[in-house]
Each structure stands twice: as C-alpha cells, then as structure tokens.
Amino acid sequence: MSRPPRAPSRVTRPGRATRLGLLAATSALAVSGCTGGIAASDPANNGQSFVSGSAGTTLYRAGSGPVAPVVSGSVVGGGRLSLAAYRGHVVVLNFWGSWCPPCRAEAPSLAQLNRQFSPSGVRFLGIDIRDSPATAEAFMSDFRIGYPSLNDPSDNLALDFRETVPPSGIPTTLVISRSGRITARVIGGVTYDGLKKLIQRVVAEPG
C-alpha cells in the first residue's frame, strides 16, 4: 500500500513490531465481530450513530507502549495547554463529546477518578471532539468535570495521534505513563472499576 511521505513527527516512531501488534489487535477485533472500535465510530451530525459490540481495551507492557505525541491546544473556557506541562505525571487522556451518550455515561466515573487520583499526581486531560464551546462548557459544569479539556474543532489533535494510537471511536481513553508512553487504550466507555485498575497499574510502576 503506497503511503504518502509524512512530515517528520516530533515524537519517536513506534517500532514496527508495535505497529504490527496493533494491526493484529485491530484486525482480531474486526474478525471477532467486535467492531465497536473502528467500524462504528459514533457520528455527531449523522443519523447513523450506533456503537456495536463491547469496548475494547489494549494494554501495552511497561516501557513498550508508543510514546504519546505532545499535543497542545486551546482549552475549553479559555487559555492554552500542552501535554508537556504534565511531564512526569501519569496522564489519563479522554476523547469525548457532549453529544455522545457513552461519553456522558462514563463522565461521572472520570470526574470521580480525577478527584480520587489527583493527590497521587495523576493528571486528567480531555480532548473535546465535535462540540461547540457552549455545549462543551455546559457538559463540564453539568458533570462537575474538575480537569481541563482541549478544543479540537479541526481534529488536529486526533490527527497528532495517528502514528501512535489513533483514537478509533468516541469515547477513547488513553493512560499515559510518567515517561510519556501509552500504557493502555480503551475504545468505548470506561467503567469506574476498569479505569481505576488501569490507572493503579501505571501508578505502581517505578519512575
């Protein structure tokens, strides 16, 4: 398959093995009929919204996950923020939209886990997809989301992840280690217990 030459990215490219592994995981997902991740992305402005199958979680062994791109952008409600500000922290990155029912379903768990893990240095960051500022702010105050979210009106942030772990549906949640490596990806809504385990796993890691 011919691919266009790509601009050199700021982050280290993941090894070929990782990419193949991901590919295998994705195709295994497709084969098992669990197409929730890729095939049934939750559309915002189209009537064809349907999330099928169950959420899929991909885990990476410590130190083997791809390095997350250092995204930056404008914050919902004002200001700018870069993922670089969270270097040295475990980061939970959540792609969401106020229009997406599974995102609304998981929001209370995310808000609670943020409050719970904030003292241990875990930082939560949202990336808001296909929302207007008004609806995004209403969502965040409605669910008392205590962490910031970046606006992504042109999907540039989602595109930044294309060479590492592209979000393949909304919601998608990534857990990033202190060294900036992605250690887990959850496609579809997270549960309180499920995400808690994923966070604890990384928090327990040394360094």
Next chain:
Amino acid sequence: MTETSRMTETGAAEAGPQAATDTGAPPPPPSAAYGAAGWLRWGWRQLTSMRTALVLLFLLAVASVPGSLLPQQGIDPAAVQQYYVSHPGLAPWLARLGLFNVFAAPWFAAVYLLLFLSLAGCVVPRAYRLARSARALPPPAPRNVARMPQSVRHQTGQDGPAALAAATEVLRARKFRLRTGDGWVSAEKGYRRELGNLVFHLALLGLLGAIGLGGMFGYKANRLLVSGTSFANTVTALDVFHPGRLVSPADLQPFTISLNRFDASYVTSGPDRGQPSSFNAYLSYSAQPGAAAQRYDLRVNHPLNVDGAKVYLIGHGYAPVFKVTDGTGKVVFDQPVPFVAVSTSGLTSEGVVKVPDAKPDQLGFAGVFLPTAIDDDGTLESVFPAALNPRVSLISYKGNLGMNTDQSQSVFQLNTAGLTELPVAPRPLAPGQSIKLPGGAGTLTFTGYRQWASLAITYDPGQIPALIAGLAALAGLLLSFFVRRRRMFVRAYPGPDGRTVVDVGGLARSDPAGGFDEEFARLAEEFRAAYAGETSEGKSD
C-alpha cells in the same frame, strides 16, 4: 480454512495440465483405493471445475440478497437498532448469523475465498498450458500431406531439398514458425492467439487480485460538513467508516478539509423551476498536517483527489443555527444543527435539537426547516429550495433525553419516552426570533442558518490495477478472437517420372471460415513460383 489451504498446497504440486480441470464437468470420485492423496486431488478438481465456479458465483449472488433485504450495520446502523427494537426475538439470531453485516460475515468471506481459489485453480493451470502452447514448435508434417483439408500437389524440375528450401524461404518471409525434417517442412502461424488467451487468463487473475487488494487495503467513509467548519480524515471525525480488512486507523491519509462556502443554484423559472442547476462546495484542504492549504471547488462527479483518496460531494442541506439558554440563564447550546431534507422540491428539512446539559431539565426540540416558507391556509410549506424566506417550526420538550447511558442514539431522532411536550404554540420562527419555554425552562433562539455538504471519501488501491487488468483482459480476448492458428505442411519426394512431387497441405486450427482458403491458395502459388513447378492436382474445401 485449513482444509482449503491444504488443498492448495497439494493441488499446486499436482495440478498439471490435466484434462479433467478443463472439461467443465467434475470427474467422478476416486475409489477407496486412491487414499488421501486421491481424495485431495479429486477435491481440488471438484473445486476448480467450471461447474463449481458457477455454483459459487451463484451462491455469492444469493448471499448478497439478505444484504439488501435486512438493514446493514455498515450502511444504516440506526435501522439495525430499530430492527432490534421491533424484532427482539429474531434480531440476535440474525446478528449471530452475520445477517446485519453480510459483506463482513465469515460465511460470505468463505464463499468469496472459495470462488477465488476455484477461479485461480482453474486459470493458473490453463495459463501454464497456454504459455507452453505459445512456445511450442509446429508438429512434424504428416505422412500424407494430401489428406489435409487444404492441399495441392505440384511437380517441379528442381530436386527435393531445393524445392523445400524455396518453400521454406517463402514461409520464413511470411513469419511462420518453422520445423524441418527429412523431406518435409511444417510451419505454423498465429501464436498470438495463444498469447492473447494467456493475457486474458492472467488479466482475469489480476482482476481478482485487484478486487482483493481494494477489499483489504481500501476504505469508505462519509462526513457531513457544515460550512465554516473543518474536519480531518481520522476515524473520530468520520460519520461512517468502512475499513478494509487490513486497514488500521493509522493508514488513513491525514488530510484536513474545511468547507468555506457551499453554493447551490436552482432554476428560477419555467417548468423546471426549483430544479438544482449547480452545486459548488468551496473547500480548502491540506494534504497533511503542516502542509500548505490549497483550494478546491468540489462539484458533483468532480471529486477531489488527495494522496489517492477521492472525496466526492454526495449531498447537501441546511443547518439552522440555534442558541439555547437554560432555566438558570446560561447559554448551554449555540451551534448549527444539520437538518435533512424530506422533500426535494422545496427542501423542507427535518431535524432535532438536543440540549442534554440544560438545567433544571434537559431540553429537546423536533421540527422542520423551510427554506422558502409560505403559509397556505394555515399549513406551512416550502415552495423553493433556496433560502428566500427561511422559517423554523419546532415542538419543544423537556425531561430525560436518554443520552446519559451507553446506548447510542440517532442524532436525527428524539427519544420522547422520557420527555414531556411543552405547551408552546408551534409558531414558525424567522431568523432572530425566539421561543420562550413555559415554567422557566429556558429560551431557544433561531439565530440563522448555514448550509452543509456531505462528503464521501473512498480509497481503493485496487481501482487502477483493476482497470488495467480489465483492459488487458479485453485486449487478450480480442487478440484470441481475431487471430487464427494455421499450419502449412510441405513434403517433397521423387515422383515416378523422375520429377519432384511437392505436396502442400494446410490446416486452420480454429475459425476455418476465416479466410484461410485464400491465404493457402496464395502461399501455394508463391511456393509454385519459387520452385518453378506446375500444379498437378489440388483440392480445397
């Protein structure tokens, strides 16, 4: 599948040029004494027989039927969801059989793969045989050349070898392939027929491969884009995404497209009044992050090509802009909402507005957008597709939108189960007008409208190879239709009177009515002239 792949291995080793592969009818099953290898060979011949290929082709057609009768996950997921609601008992079973996603179902893939194998198994040995036949020398001249369908007998004063040499020169000049022996020459022409046949068969394989390539590495996607907004070609930004089996989200061409303006022109008078005359989606796009933005005027059947991915304009509509203030006085919604046309003549469009974060209650609105509204005796209707007199008419609800669950829902439908309709007169709103909801539930303002375009993105790496293979197949077929294989035989021996007798025979192996008579007569005449002989007898049928 292991069964089949084993067949391939054994078959590839053993399926030489065997007559059974070619005859269409499958051979009889082997007797018990044949053992496993015999059965495998028999199975392979069954699979690669023309009859099996036809049955599989028919099966493929039949297998696609449920895809058009039942709603399909990839095409209309909301309809699938609807089917689950209306047939709660049947739907899970249909899902288990893969009938909601026929083209991705394992049994569909099995039929496709078997057909592929069957065709490959049929075509590959044939291609091998054709290649051999295209390189083969003509057969030796028969003992009795005069018994050929075309024949003539000459007598000449020259001796045998000299007469043969003269005839050989003529044949060589005519680009015949030659074979000589003791007292004879045989020659053949028209090998391009076999070449054409070979090209046709190989192109057929190429076509299959190209289709497979597209199915593996291609994808299709849709995206509705409101003017003034942009999106990137990444899975989260797409409304519908059908990846090929080996496509990962990282493989999508990372372009970004902004819709700067959408123009639709309509015929304003005459019998075609209201018919669209042109659609123009003025885009700016960049092929990858950081690349310079370029402009493109996207029109129907005039796709944009970015890195091999094609972007088509496939639909358009209006997106009225609403601003909603909730009961607490906060602006909780301010954005365009795409409405979908329900009538083509006036582009009357339907849509819903969901405000899930309004306080104290969630708010929902369902209604119509009328581009050119007129009041016809109390009934509001749109008489022209352009927005000359835009109006919006809405029904207002409050309560539970059902959006705080894992259950996805259509953005074009309001789940009214948890909602109560608010007693507001459905007065049509002009841009700038508001509805004040009773009970301090909030206010909705219709602030204006924008247009949207819907884009289809397709990437099919097999398209060009398929086209090339298709053209090659056609060329090969034409070549094999129009070129005749024909043979010439010349035998020279001493006659009873001491002069040399030269027997010339001809045989057209295919298409006997294709003018070989004249060619034979002409050649024979050239021979005769070359060795200065005279005709003693001849026949031609």
